[in-house]
Amino acid sequence: MQPSLFDIKHLSHCYADGSIALKNLSLTIKQGKKIALLGNNGAGKSTLFLHLNGILQPTSGTIRFKGKELAYDRKSLLSLRKQVGIVFQDPDSQLFSANVLQDISFGPQNLGLSKEEVLRKVEWAMEQTETATFKDKPTHFLSLGQKKRVAIAGVLAMDPEVIILDEPTAGLDSYFSKQIMNVLDHIQKQEKTIILSTHDVNLAYGWADEIIVMHDGEILCQGNPVTVFEQDEFIKKAHLDKPWVLETFQFLIQENLLSSSSTIPQTKDELFQKIRGNMKVFSNY
Numbered sequence: 001m002q003p004s005l006f007d008i009k010h011l012s013h014c015y016a017d018g019s020i021a022l023k024n025l026s027l028t029i030k031q032g033k034k035i036a037l038l039g040n041n042g043a044g045k046s047t048l049f050l051h052l053n054g055i056l057q058p059t060s061g062t063i064r065f066k067g068k069e070l071a072y073d074r075k076s077l078l079s080l081r082k083q084v085g086i087v088f089q090d091p092d093s094q095l096f097s098a099n100v101l102q103d104i105s106f107g108p109q110n111l112g113l114s115k116e117e118v119l120r121k122v123e124w125a126m127e128q129t130e131t132a133t134f135k136d137k138p139t140h141f142l143s144l145g146q147k148k149r150v151a152i153a154g155v156l157a158m159d160p161e162v163i164i165l166d167e168p169t170a171g172l173d174s175y176f177s178k179q180i181m182n183v184l185d186h187i188q189k190q191e192k193t194i195i196l197s198t199h200d201v202n203l204a205y206g207w208a209d210e211i212i213v214m215h216d217g218e219i220l221c222q223g224n225p226v227t228v229f230e231q232d233e234f235i236k237k238a239h240l241d242k243p244w245v246l247e248t249f250q251f252l253i254q255e256n257l258l259s260s261s262s263t264i265p266q267t268k269d270e271l272f273q274k275i276r277g278n279m280k281v282f283s284n285y
């Protein structure tokens with residue numbers, strides 16, 4: 001069994017204006033997984049993420065990271081943030097250096113690495129996010145998608161064990177969305193844990209090992225993508241659509257155009273494979 005990374009118990013968060021963003025939320029996050037957090041606007045996804053990296057503190061409840069309760073003194077936070085990197089929903093909250101290269105270098109420079117090691121990590125992160133072409137540009141002149149990629153590069157360059165990304169593909173075109181998801185896949189294979197939030201159900205369904213659905217400051221359900229998206233009631237409550245791969249598969253089964261099978265496709269290729277296999281069976285009659 002994989003060890004748990006985060007153990008959250010009865011977490012509530014009330015903002016200064018009295019808004020209750022998290023309500024008695026309990027959740028376990030396992031190590032080495034690809035996790036997608038889904039939920040309607042205002043469900044509490046960003047608030048939850050800000051707790052995982054110690055930016056917000058619980059109003060009540062506890063958060064344990066690798067078995068140890070989070071502490072909020074400077075030293076403990078530095079140690080936590082070396083291990084848990086976060087890419088904010090709004091890149092303007094993340095970027096503050098004069099230009100792109102300085103911004104991406106800032107994190108690794110503060111990890112006490114050698115100059116060569118910093119350079120290696122920064123160059124790798126820029127390559128993965130295709131940001132090298134505008135490395136000397138002031139960050140405030142970048143387009144939204146470019147800012148987003150620079151913010152992602154900054155966290156990748158720090159090489160944390162856990163990477164949290166709040167809506168990483170929002171504002172990215174299809175090419176860069178795929179590129180970022182491929183990078184995250186590649187990184188996760190090196191024993192990292194990736195937790196992202198998204199409104200893109202198709203992306204979450206095809207990519208995640210585990211999906212967590214939030215609504216109104218609470219967890220509605222958690223489990224593998226197929227199990228979660230088969231729960232129509234929760235999906236509707238959280239304003240989610242069914243992923244097209246699953247919906248098409250269920251339609252083909254219902255219309256007897258595909259024989260039901262124990263494995264349910266999660267990707268376009270898996271669905272096409274099933275249709276192709278079925279056509280071969282038909283053509284044998």
Ligand SMILES: Nc1ncnc2c1ncn2[C@@H]1O[C@H](COP(=O)(O)OP(=O)(O)OP(=O)(O)O)[C@@H](O)[C@H]1O
Nearest residue numbers: 015017019021039040041042043044045046047048
């Ligand atoms: N700084 C703040 N002060 C007061 N209320 C806040 C603050 N930040 C968030 N909230 C409130 O907390 C609740 C949860 O917001 P949060 O940003 O965590 O939701 P979300 O799931 O990330 O939404 P979205 O999908 O729109 O990004 C909302 O009702 C929001 O209005």
Ligand SMILES: [Mg+2]
Nearest residue numbers: 045046089166
């Ligand atoms: Mg948010």
